[in-house]
Amino acid sequence: MGTTQLEPVPEPKYWHLKTVLTEALDSEFSVGEILPNERDLAARFGVARATLRQALEQLELEGRLQRRRGVGTTVAPPRMGVAVGSEQHTWPGAAGDDWQPTDCTLAVPPAAVADLLETGRDGQVHTVRRFRMTHGQPVAAELLYVPDSSVPALSAIDAPSGAARARAVLRELQRLALEGQDQAVELGSAGAEDARELDRLPGAPVLLVTTRFHAEGRTAAVSVATYRADTCRLTFGASGGVEIHHDPQRHAS
Amino acid sequence: MGTTQLEPVPEPKYWHLKTVLTEALDSEFSVGEILPNERDLAARFGVARATLRQALEQLELEGRLQRRRGVGTTVAPPRMGVAVGSEQHTWPGAAGDDWQPTDCTLAVPPAAVADLLETGRDGQVHTVRRFRMTHGQPVAAELLYVPDSSVPALSAIDAPSGAARARAVLRELQRLALEGQDQAVELGSAGAEDARELDRLPGAPVLLVTTRFHAEGRTAAVSVATYRADTCRLTFGASGGVEIHHDPQRHAS
Numbered sequence: 001m002g003t004t005q006l007e008p009v010p011e012p013k014y015w016h017l018k019t020v021l022t023e024a025l026d027s028e029f030s031v032g033e034i035l036p037n038e039r040d041l042a043a044r045f046g047v048a049r050a051t052l053r054q055a056l057e058q059l060e061l062e063g064r065l066q067r068r069r070g071v072g073t074t075v076a077p078p079r080m081g082v083a084v085g086s087e088q089h090t091w092p093g094a095a096g097d098d099w100q101p102t103d104c105t106l107a108v109p110p111a112a113v114a115d116l117l118e119t120g121r122d123g124q125v126h127t128v129r130r131f132r133m134t135h136g137q138p139v140a141a142e143l144l145y146v147p148d149s150s151v152p153a154l155s156a157i158d159a160p161s162g163a164a165r166a167r168a169v170l171r172e173l174q175r176l177a178l179e180g181q182d183q184a185v186e187l188g189s190a191g192a193e194d195a196r197e198l199d200r201l202p203g204a205p206v207l208l209v210t211t212r213f214h215a216e217g218r219t220a221a222v223s224v225a226t227y228r229a230d231t232c233r234l235t236f237g238a239s240g241g242v243e244i245h246h247d248p249q250r251h252a253s
Numbered sequence: 254m255g256t257t258q259l260e261p262v263p264e265p266k267y268w269h270l271k272t273v274l275t276e277a278l279d280s281e282f283s284v285g286e287i288l289p290n291e292r293d294l295a296a297r298f299g300v301a302r303a304t305l306r307q308a309l310e311q312l313e314l315e316g317r318l319q320r321r322r323g324v325g326t327t328v329a330p331p332r333m334g335v336a337v338g339s340e341q342h343t344w345p346g347a348a349g350d351d352w353q354p355t356d357c358t359l360a361v362p363p364a365a366v367a368d369l370l371e372t373g374r375d376g377q378v379h380t381v382r383r384f385r386m387t388h389g390q391p392v393a394a395e396l397l398y399v400p401d402s403s404v405p406a407l408s409a410i411d412a413p414s415g416a417a418r419a420r421a422v423l424r425e426l427q428r429l430a431l432e433g434q435d436q437a438v439e440l441g442s443a444g445a446e447d448a449r450e451l452d453r454l455p456g457a458p459v460l461l462v463t464t465r466f467h468a469e470g471r472t473a474a475v476s477v478a479t480y481r482a483d484t485c486r487l488t489f490g491a492s493g494g495v496e497i498h499h500d501p502q503r504h505a506s
Contacts, residue, residue, distance in 0.1 A: 085338070
């Protein structure tokens with residue numbers, strides 16, 4: 001209240017601070033380096049702790065910073081390009097797939113998945129849990145929903161659950177002729193189980209990829225994969241990825 | 254401290270609250286309805302305001318709630334499926350495109366874009382600004398970077414800037430034979446200008462889609478599009494979208 005603002009200020013304070021911090025990250029810090037604590041940073045930039053925290057949150061959203069329990073805030077490496085959609089459609093579990101099946105249960109899927117599979121709201125489907133490692137890091141967790149009608153030859157003699165059962169379901173799925181797939185990407189927050197597997201806190205922002213697999217003129221399987229939004233850039237297309245660490249605010253100096 | 258917890262609590266409080274709130278949203282509220290204020294909600298669920306706020310933030314991330322200035326917190330409609338990648342590749346501005354060009358300037362692109370276009374860190378490129386409306390709502394803002402070499406016949410007589418110039422650049426681009434494209438999706442935060450156009454606060458979570466267009470054996474143009482993460486589900490694939498409002502936590506009742 002004691003100062004007079006001569007010009008309109010179109011940007012909130014934390015937004016300006018974010019820009020200043022981004023420049024400091026580019027010029028003074030290297031990947032993996034631990035940032036000074038919040039008190040020192042707030043003092044250096046002459047802002048309130050709350051403003052600083054908002055700016056740090058933005059930089060975390062943009063993948064520039066990582067906050068890790070017991071470590072503090074570090075400068076993040078560039079995001080990894082992770083191939084999600086390619087022009088050659090293949091079934092989950094096909095050769096070259098970098099997903100690891102860990103479990104399989106019979107369960108009632110979420111209502112929206114049940115509607116796609118036309119299994120009815122109370123019908124159980126094979127639910128394969130897989131996760132994906134890239135460069136030794138867990139990047140995604142998946143639930144793959146497969147109705148009985150898509151794996152008719154699946155034998156009850158196969159392992160009733162666990163990774164062996166998951167592999168049996170995937171193997172049977174390969175027998176169907178895949179006609180196509182479509183995908184959707186949206187923002188979500190990590191559920192408790194996904195968070196644990198992805199080494200994130202519950203509620204952390206994630207990218208949800210829903211893939212619908214078409215065979216025999218219907219939706220033969222639905223995959224819902226949860227990707228870490230902090231470390232992953234999802235790529236689509238023939239070349240397997242746009243090699244760009246994107247930052248629309250950063251210009252050539 | 255006065256109560257004894259007999260069981261380990263693996264989930265943070267706000268996460269549990271989020272689950273409870275989700276059920277309340279499903280059963281008691283309809284789309285567009287304004288939620289009670291934070292004080293009343295906190296009292297109803299017997300939690301601290303800070304816990305409530307965290308849970309509301311999660312639900313906003315998941316697209317279940319919208320917070321709007323001057324209105325309050327409302328129950329969000331299901332996200333819109335917005336087609337981002339299709340199997341038929343076309344140039345920006347091709348027939349059927351629902352983007353509106355608004356401006357075109359000559360500018361030095363971000364360093365990462367300059368590297369893809371091989372225009373050098375100080376080279377200026379035609380920078381077309383467009384935005385996209387779906388169902389009367391702005392859903393995305395785009396910067397399309399086109400080097401001179403991709404539009405060699407572009408005349409200086411054409412409008413020097415503005416929407417007319419943008420249309421001239423797009424028209425010239427159509428002359429090149431498009432060989433393919435690839436795309437990447439990642440989480441970002443809205444810059445000040447994008448935020449204004451998309452009716453969001455600066456720093457709001459957005460989905461950044463980077464598209465590289467290939468022609469004449471090189472990258473002929475790069476588009477960086479900022480999609481509202483609260484209202485959009487980005488779809489990829491032939492059928493134009495997975496018709497699913499995804500919520501991995503919500504199961505059939």
